[in-house]
Amino acid sequence: MSEINAKLTEEQILEVERQLAIYSQGVKEIIPNEELEAKITKSVVENRPLKIKLGLDPSAPDVHLGHTVVLNKMRQFQENGHIIQLIIGDFTGKIGDPTGKSVARKQLTDDEVKHNAETYFEQFAKVIDMEKVELHYNSKWLSQLNFEDVIQLAGKITVARLLERDDFEERMAFRKPISLHEFFYPLMQGYDSVVLESDIELGGSDQHFNILMGRHFQEKFGKEKQVALLMPLLEGLDGVEKMSKSKKNYIGIDESPQEMYGKSMSIPDELMSKYFELITDFTPDKIKSIKADLEKSVLHPRDAKMLLAKTIVRMYHGINEAEKAENHFVTVFQKGTMPDEIPVVIWEGDKEISILDLLVDLKLLSSKSEARRMIENRGIKINGNKVEDPQLQVSITDELIVQVGKRKFVKIEMK
Amino acid sequence: MSEINAKLTEEQILEVERQLAIYSQGVKEIIPNEELEAKITKSVVENRPLKIKLGLDPSAPDVHLGHTVVLNKMRQFQENGHIIQLIIGDFTGKIGDPTGKSVARKQLTDDEVKHNAETYFEQFAKVIDMEKVELHYNSKWLSQLNFEDVIQLAGKITVARLLERDDFEERMAFRKPISLHEFFYPLMQGYDSVVLESDIELGGSDQHFNILMGRHFQEKFGKEKQVALLMPLLEGLDGVEKMSKSKKNYIGIDESPQEMYGKSMSIPDELMSKYFELITDFTPDKIKSIKADLEKSVLHPRDAKMLLAKTIVRMYHGINEAEKAENHFVTVFQKGTMPDEIPVVIWEGDKEISILDLLVDLKLLSSKSEARRMIENRGIKINGNKVEDPQLQVSITDELIVQVGKRKFVKIEMK
Numbered sequence: 001m002s003e004i005n006a007k008l009t010e011e012q013i014l015e016v017e018r019q020l021a022i023y024s025q026g027v028k029e030i031i032p033n034e035e036l037e038a039k040i041t042k043s044v045v046e047n048r049p050l051k052i053k054l055g056l057d058p059s060a061p062d063v064h065l066g067h068t069v070v071l072n073k074m075r076q077f078q079e080n081g082h083i084i085q086l087i088i089g090d091f092t093g094k095i096g097d098p099t100g101k102s103v104a105r106k107q108l109t110d111d112e113v114k115h116n117a118e119t120y121f122e123q124f125a126k127v128i129d130m131e132k133v134e135l136h137y138n139s140k141w142l143s144q145l146n147f148e149d150v151i152q153l154a155g156k157i158t159v160a161r162l163l164e165r166d167d168f169e170e171r172m173a174f175r176k177p178i179s180l181h182e183f184f185y186p187l188m189q190g191y192d193s194v195v196l197e198s199d200i201e202l203g204g205s206d207q208h209f210n211i212l213m214g215r216h217f218q219e220k221f222g223k224e225k226q227v228a229l230l231m232p233l234l235e236g237l238d239g240v241e242k243m244s245k246s247k248k249n250y251i252g253i254d255e256s257p258q259e260m261y262g263k264s265m266s267i268p269d270e271l272m273s274k275y276f277e278l279i280t281d282f283t284p285d286k287i288k289s290i291k292a293d294l295e296k297s298v299l300h301p302r303d304a305k306m307l308l309a310k311t312i313v314r315m316y317h318g319i320n321e322a323e324k325a326e327n328h329f330v331t332v333f334q335k336g337t338m339p340d341e342i343p344v345v346i347w348e349g350d351k352e353i354s355i356l357d358l359l360v361d362l363k364l365l366s367s368k369s370e371a372r373r374m375i376e377n378r379g380i381k382i383n384g385n386k387v388e389d390p391q392l393q394v395s396i397t398d399e400l401i402v403q404v405g406k407r408k409f410v411k412i413e414m415k
Numbered sequence: 416m417s418e419i420n421a422k423l424t425e426e427q428i429l430e431v432e433r434q435l436a437i438y439s440q441g442v443k444e445i446i447p448n449e450e451l452e453a454k455i456t457k458s459v460v461e462n463r464p465l466k467i468k469l470g471l472d473p474s475a476p477d478v479h480l481g482h483t484v485v486l487n488k489m490r491q492f493q494e495n496g497h498i499i500q501l502i503i504g505d506f507t508g509k510i511g512d513p514t515g516k517s518v519a520r521k522q523l524t525d526d527e528v529k530h531n532a533e534t535y536f537e538q539f540a541k542v543i544d545m546e547k548v549e550l551h552y553n554s555k556w557l558s559q560l561n562f563e564d565v566i567q568l569a570g571k572i573t574v575a576r577l578l579e580r581d582d583f584e585e586r587m588a589f590r591k592p593i594s595l596h597e598f599f600y601p602l603m604q605g606y607d608s609v610v611l612e613s614d615i616e617l618g619g620s621d622q623h624f625n626i627l628m629g630r631h632f633q634e635k636f637g638k639e640k641q642v643a644l645l646m647p648l649l650e651g652l653d654g655v656e657k658m659s660k661s662k663k664n665y666i667g668i669d670e671s672p673q674e675m676y677g678k679s680m681s682i683p684d685e686l687m688s689k690y691f692e693l694i695t696d697f698t699p700d701k702i703k704s705i706k707a708d709l710e711k712s713v714l715h716p717r718d719a720k721m722l723l724a725k726t727i728v729r730m731y732h733g734i735n736e737a738e739k740a741e742n743h744f745v746t747v748f749q750k751g752t753m754p755d756e757i758p759v760v761i762w763e764g765d766k767e768i769s770i771l772d773l774l775v776d777l778k779l780l781s782s783k784s785e786a787r788r789m790i791e792n793r794g795i796k797i798n799g800n801k802v803e804d805p806q807l808q809v810s811i812t813d814e815l816i817v818q819v820g821k822r823k824f825v826k827i828e829m830k
Contacts, residue, residue, distance in 0.1 A: 095563055147560040148510055154596035159574070160587070162595065172575070180577065180598060181569035187595075 008045065016041050022076050023229070025284055026069075026277045028205045031212065031228040039199050039227060043082070050082045051134075053198035053214075053226070055189055058093040058108060061119035064250035065312070066234045066243030069278045070202050071127040073231055077200075084133045086124075087192050088117045091142040092185060113137075123253055126316050141195050142188055153187060156220040157213075162186065165209040186210045190217035198226045205230045206242075234278055239268035257317045261325035262407045264309035269301050272308060280311045332407070342409040347396055355380070355392040362412075364404045379405050423460065431456050437491050438644070440699055441484075441692045443620045446627065446643040454614050454642060458497070465497045466549075468613035468629075468641070470604055473508040473523060476534040479665040480727070481649045481658030484693045485617050486542040488646060492615075493543055500549045500611050501539075503532045506557040507600060528552075538668055541731050556610050557603055568602060571635040572628075577601065580624040601625045605632035613641045620645045621657075649693055654683035672732045676740035677822045679724035684716050687723060695726045747822070757824040762811055770795070770807040777827075779819045794820050 008016070019040050030036050043050050054074060063071075074084050093108040093116075108116070117137075121130055145153070162183050163169055171178050190213030193201060197218075201211045211228040218225050233242045236249025243250045251263045267275055272294075276287045290307070293299035306326065314322035345362055353361070359371040359380065372390045374380050380387040381403040382394065394400075400412040423431070434455050445451050458465050469489060478486075489499050508523040523531070532552075536545055560568070577598050578584055586593050605628030608616060612633075616626045626643040633640050648657045651664025658665045666678045682690055687709075691702045705722070708714035721741065729737035760777055768776070774786040774795065787805045789795055795802040796818040797809065809815075815827040 091562075095566055142562055145562040147506075147557055147565055150562055150565045151510055151596045151599055154599065155594050157595050159578075159583075159593040159595055159598070160590070163574075168574075175575070178574040179570050180572050180574055180602075181566045183574070183595060184566055184569065 008041070012041075012044050015044050019044075019080055022080070023073070026231070027073070027229060028232040029208070029228070029230040031215075031230070035225070036200070036227045036229070050077070050199040051085050051197065052077045052082050053085045053087065053193060053196060053201040054203070055087045055089055055192065055201075056117075056120055058088050058090050058113045058116045058120075059106070061116040061123075062245055062252055063120065063123040063254070064243055064245065064252045065275075065279050066204075066236070066250060068127055068253065069231045069234050070204065071124060072279065072281070073202055073229070075128045078128055078132060084128060085136060085196050085198060086120075086133050087136045087138055087196070088113065088120075089188070090117075090137045091139040092188065094139060126253060136192075136196065138188065138192050142191070153191060153217075156217060157187065159183075161216075186213045187217070190214045193226050194218050194221045194223060197223060199224075200227045200229055202229050202231065204233050206233060232274070232278065234274070235271055237263060237266050237268075239271055251312070253316050257313045257321040257325040258328050258407065260313050260316065261309045261322075261329050264312050265305055265329065267305065267308065269305070272301070272304055275308055280308070281315060282311070342401065342411045344411045344413055346415050347412045348415050349396070351396050353394055353396065355382075355387055355394050356390060358394050358396075358402070359404070362402060362410050364402065364408055364410060374404060423456070427456075427459050430459050434459075434495055436699075437495070438488070441646070442488070442644060443647040444623070444643070444645040446630075446645070450640070451615070451642045451644070465492070465614040466500050466612065467492045467497050468500045468502060468608060468611060468616040469618070470502045470504055470607065470616075471532075471535055473503050473505050473528045473531045473535075474521070476531040476538075477660055477667055478535065478538040478669070479658055479660065479667045480690075480694050481619075481651070481665060483542055483668065484646045484649050485619065486539060487694060487696070488617055488644070490543045493547060498549055499543060499547070500551060500613060501535075502551045502553055502607050502611070503528065503535075504603070505532075505552045506554040507603065509554060541668060551607075551611065553603065553607050553610075557606070568606060568632075571632060572602065574598075576631075601628045602632070605629045608641050609633050609636045609638060612638055614639075615642045615644050617644050617646065619648050621648060647689070647693065649689070650686055652678060652681050652683075654686055666727070668731050672728045672736040672740040673743050673822070675728050675731065676724045676737075676744050679727050680720055680744065682720065682723065684720070687716070687719055690723055695723070696730060697726070757816065757826045759826045759828055761830050762827045763830050764811070766811050768809055768811065770797075770802055770809050771805060773809050773811075773817065774819070777817060777825050779817065779823060779825060789819060 016037065020037055023036065023040075024030065039050055042048070052074060054070060078084055090108075090113040093113050094110070095107065121135075124130055124133075163172055165186065168178055168182075170176075186209060189210045192198075193214030194217050198214065201214050203211050208228070208230055211226075211230065215225040215228065235241065236243035236247055237251070238247070238249040241247045241249055245252075251260055255263070273287070273291055276282060276290060280287075282290075290299065290304060294301065294304055306329075309329070310322045310326050313325045317325075349361060355375065356368040356371045359365045359374070360368055365371045365374060371380075375387050375390045378386055378388070382400065396412060396414065402410050402412065431452065435452055438451065438455075439445065454465055457463070467489060469485060493499055505523075505528040508528055509525070510522065536550075539545060539548075578587055580601065583593055583597075585591075601624060604625045607613075608629030609632050613629065616629050618626050623643070623645055626641075626645070630640040630643065650656065651658035651662055652666070653662070653664045656662045656664060660667075666675055670678070688702070688706055691697060691705060695702075697705075705714065705719060709716065709719055721744075724744070725737045725741050728740045732740075764776060770790065771783040771786045774780045774789070775783055780786045780789060786795075790802050790805045793801055793803070797815065811827060811829065817825050817827065
């Protein structure tokens with residue numbers, strides 16, 4: 001380091017420090033810190049962009065705010081002229097789970113992979129400039145490996161090292177089976193970094209082991225080692241578990257402004273600072289002043305949360321939609337009246353229908369059993385009146401308003 | 416079983432019992448016993464030969480009596496009309512050791528593999544009928560596997576199961592590294608059995624784990640499982656360690672009749688029965704009567720050993736050579752005189768030479784330090800007189816006889 005630094009101009013030193021401060025913000029761990037500095041220094045001195053890698057699982061393309069923690073970090077690199085390498089892990093996706101035990105890892109066709117990738121890209125475009133991104137499908141190189149290549153690759157890692165991964169270690173300890181093929185997922189991720197000569201790999205802190213595989217294999221193949229940049233995991237709306245689709249504690253970045261705003265208002269108070277830091281585009285200074293105001297009780301937590309909710313909607317739908325969502329929220333939830341704009345459904349069905357069928361037909365709920373449960377939980381209103389009988393027959397009239405829970409409304413108009 | 420047995424004729428039952436008795440003789444373990452009986456029964460009823468597999472490592476083609484334990488068992492199957500499948504493990508041989516650590520597993524060229532295989536076959540021809548053997552090189556199918564195939568294969572076995580192999584278990588316990596590629600050698604051996612649909616795999620008892628891999632993978636691929644037939648390991652001339660080239664305690668089946676006979680006479684008394692049982696072509700009845708005679712002291716152990724030695728030479732060189740070797744042994748070692756035929760070296764070197772240089776020049780010993788040790792151990796004679804001084808200068812004359820140990824002689828003739 002000192003050798004490179006010796007040649008730096010004052011301006012270059014400041015530039016390195018500036019970038020380092022941005023990339024370090026909100027990060028959970030940088031492995032190793034000094035190599036990140038060396039990489040940035042080299043990039044500044046040689047005026048050469050760094051390659052920033054992010055691997056994507058093509059089986060679950062719904063992007064939620066949890067993912068944007070990493071995406072926002074990618075955007076920072078991109079804004080400073082570095083190159084984003086997005087890797088679609090389609091090789092794994094196309095193989096599926098050979099034991100057939102993992103539902104999550106079902107076998108995907110080429111079309112499904114392509115469709116899922118495009119779904120990612122559309123959503124990513126809200127955060128990063130997709131035109132400047134390098135796109136890679138890892139089947140391109142992984143499907144070319146033969147048995148001999150695989151053995152050469154496997155010869156570069158020990159069984160003990162693989163068993164250090166938390167989930168493997170735990171399963172060995174509890175005598176739960178680990179199928180041998182599972183050892184290959186971290187190998188593949190590491191080998192991707194060898195092929196792409198990535199400088200930095202981003203990921204959530206749960207990717208700690210897999211991202212270090214990249215460093216391991218790059219070294220074994222005589223390449224410069226990548227730096228691991230691990231972001232904290234974002235807890236979901238329950239305030240406890242990592243935000244994920246399966247836990248239903250997420251805010252999807254494709255959700256409607258109203259839904260997004262409403263859900264954001266249910267973020268637990270104690271997570272607000274973390275959300276400001278990890279998923280908004282606010283500067284570190286601005287976040288610091290919000291935190292200070294909250295501590296001094298100059299800012300009411302409800303108002304801070306409304307600012308957070310509005311910011312989230314603004315980032316994914318623009319400022320106009322953000323203001324509309326805020327007004328809607330204030331009208332419905334704070335003033336206790338119904339919103340001005342309610343989605344309208346033109347009714348083409350029977351004039352007499354059971355309440356369960358009606359809720360499913362209007363797509364307010366996905367099944368009759370769900371509808372029944374919602375009625376039992378006193379969550380359904382017609383024209384402002386709670387429905388208490390799941391056997392209720394409804395006479396359809398013009399201007400009938402059906403309400404599910406606090407935030408879902410539909411107005412029926414006769415055809 | 417009972418269902419098949421119900422249909423058997425008396426004659427068929429006797430045939431199954433006859434074969435079972437032969438194949439079980441001298442065996443250490445049959446896994447599982449009842450499946451061997453079922454296989455033989457099916458073979459007798461359907462008049463269909465069984466496929467008997469033996470895998471060969473192409474890196475060490477010198478065959479010694481230790482190998483013939485398995486070869487003799489193969490011969491028994493062959494004599495009863497079954498098909499021998501010899502698999503040259505050339506795929507592994509051509510890959511070598513990717514970590515570069517194992518000297519034993521150096522990378523072999525196609526030519527080396529072919530040459531080593533032919534060396535095997537020439538030697539095997541002394542025990543089995545090579546014309547009736549099915550020859551396979553496993554690179555034929557293993558080199559065709561791609562990464563996806565390998566993952567499908569790896570998905571059929573757990574890490575815990577592989578770690579059960581004694582040497583892996585021990586290395587894990589002592590925190591010695593196991594490179595991931597090593598897990599693939601048992602997988603390959605197992606997959607070979609899938610491809611070849613082997614009925615029985617033969618091997619030494621140290622192949623227990625690897626041969627069971629064949630059963631495991633055949634089952635996973637929906638094939639009939641092979642039976643493992645494990646032979647005892649033959650201790651070498653030291654009476655302790657498994658016979659092997661590296662331990663120098665072996666009798667090679669390509670050695671000269673005299674060398675073979677002489678070495679056989681140094682087999683420890685307590686191993687004689689085992690040798691009769693495992694490496695001769697004597698019937699169980701004959702072996703039983705030899706054992707009885709030894710116990711009753713009707714047969715002197717020296718005479719039993721001479722019978723063993725003569726039998727071994729007869730099996731690999733024919734009866735005439737066996738008788739000559741016996742006569743030679745009696746003349747030199749029992750009557751204490753020198754043999755009739757001593758190899759002659761025409762001397763072209765100096766007329767004065769140190770004893771150490773002489774022994775090395777005559778290729779009686781491979782280094783001067785070895786020669787010095789032999790003199791210190793009083794193992795060198797010139798014209799029947801023990802050499803006691805390692806500094807001795809020898810004057811070369813016609814008809815000088817140099818003797819190393821009990822059995823090596825060279826007669827020097829002046830040019």
